[in-house]
Amino acid sequence: MSIHALALIAAALYLIVAALFARNPRLPAFIVAAIAVCTHAAILAGQHGGGVDLHFFAALSLVAGCVAALCLLVNLFRPVAALGTIVFPLAAILLLVDVFLAPHTEPLPIDWQIKLHVIFGLLGFSVLSLAAVLAVLLAVQERALRARRFDGLAAALPPLTLTETLMFQLIGAGFALLTVSILIGFLFVANLFAQHLIHKTVLTIAAWIMFGALLLGRWRYGWRGRRAVRMTLIGMILLLLAFFGSRFVLELVLKRVP
Numbered sequence: 114m115s116i117h118a119l120a121l122i123a124a125a126l127y128l129i130v131a132a133l134f135a136r137n138p139r140l141p142a143f144i145v146a147a148i149a150v151c152t153h154a155a156i157l158a159g160q161h162g163g164g165v166d167l168h169f170f171a172a173l174s175l176v177a178g179c180v181a182a183l184c185l186l187v188n189l190f191r192p193v194a195a196l197g198t199i200v201f202p203l204a205a206i207l208l209l210v211d212v213f214l215a216p217h218t219e220p221l222p223i224d225w226q227i228k229l230h231v232i233f234g235l236l237g238f239s240v241l242s243l244a245a246v247l248a249v250l251l252a253v254q255e256r257a258l259r260a261r262r263f264d265g266l267a268a269a270l271p272p273l274t275l276t277e278t279l280m281f282q283l284i285g286a287g288f289a290l291l292t293v294s295i296l297i298g299f300l301f302v303a304n305l306f307a308q309h310l311i312h313k314t315v316l317t318i319a320a321w322i323m324f325g326a327l328l329l330g331r332w333r334y335g336w337r338g339r340r341a342v343r344m345t346l347i348g349m350i351l352l353l354l355a356f357f358g359s360r361f362v363l364e365l366v367l368k369r370v371p
Contacts, residue, residue, distance in 0.1 A: 116159050120212040123152040127181070127205035134197030138188060146185045146201070153178040153208055160212060164220030165231055169360040171218050172235075174211035177204040179239035187243065191279050193271060195250055196243070226301035230294055234317075237290030238356055241324070244283035245349035248342045251276050255338065277341070281331055284345065288324045291352075295321060316355035323348035 126149035133142035157178060161171050181204040184196050223231070254273050295317065327344040330336035336344075 116156055116212060119152055119156050119159075120208055123149050123156060124205035124209050126152065127201040127208075131198050131201040134188075134194045134201070138192070138194050138197065142197075143185065143189065146181070146197070149201070149204075150178060150182045150185060153181065153204065156208065156212065160217075162219050165223075165228060165235075166218055166220040167231065167360070168215075168218040169357065170207075170211045170215030172357065172360065173207045176235060176239055176242065177207040179235065180204065180242050183239055183243050187279070187283075191271075191275070193247070193250075193276065193279065196246060199246055199250075200243070224301075226297065230297040230301065233290050233294035233297060234356070237287045237294055238352055240283055240287035240290060241349060241352060244280050244287060245345055247276060247280040247283065248345040248349075251280060252339070252342045255342075277337060280341070280345065281328070284324055285328060288321070288328060291317070291321055291324070313355045313359060316351050316358070320348045320351035320355060323351060 126145055130142055130146040130149055133139075133145065153174075157166075157171075157175055166172065166175070180200055184200040187193065188197060251273070254276060258273065298314070323344055327336065327341060327348070330344075331341070
């Protein structure tokens with residue numbers, strides 16, 4: 114079966130899962146989600162030579178697959194069905210864009226140390242992306258509570274305290290992964306502050322400081338609510354610029370695809 118046909122199947126499965134999660138996720142929904150994630154992984158391996166392709170659209174598809182897999186795992190232990198209704202359609206869109214619209218790319222040869230740095234960075238980015246989606250849902254939930262309207266998306270969310278606790282758990286895990294990635298970068302990446310890496314390094318460290326400050330504030334001062342949502346989203350925007358900003362400019366604006 115061709116990559117294009119598999120992509121269409123995976124996208125359809127993602128949309129079916131999103132619809133199932135919007136109703137009441139049960140075992141069939143998790144099975145379909147697992148098949149969709151596995152199909153996505155197979156497409157990434159076939160489309161990009163089985164390696165870690167860091168080109169713009171390939172990296173977006175890779176992160177989307179990771180976030181979809183994490184969403185599935187989170188819902189196995191902490192049911193937050195509303196996450197699936199957002200994450201799975203986005204994964205479908207980014208997968209289809211990579212397969213049908215993006216130019217074909219292959220992974221660049223990199224040393225194992227750099228690959229380890231990249232893998233931890235992508236995992237941290239994926240976990241923190243899920244935390245950012247939860248932050249948006251938390252903001253929706255708080256607004257619904259203030260307005261005393263409990264229909265639509267707000268009705269599908271668990272109690273606010275559970276949503277907030279899960280968000281901070283994900284931030285803690287993502288922060289740990291990002292810390293490991295940064296340490297590996299400083300230990301093994303030569304010229305980390307070279308011109309082509311300086312903006313990525315600075316933005317990543319700024320995001321790391323933001324998430325670290327949020328976790329410290331949560332532990333020391335009990336930060337929550339709007340402050341937590343705002344800091345989470347700011348940190349995620351910084352990470353997004355660090356991970357994809359330069360690739361966007363090089364590949365989509367300057368049309369330089371290595």
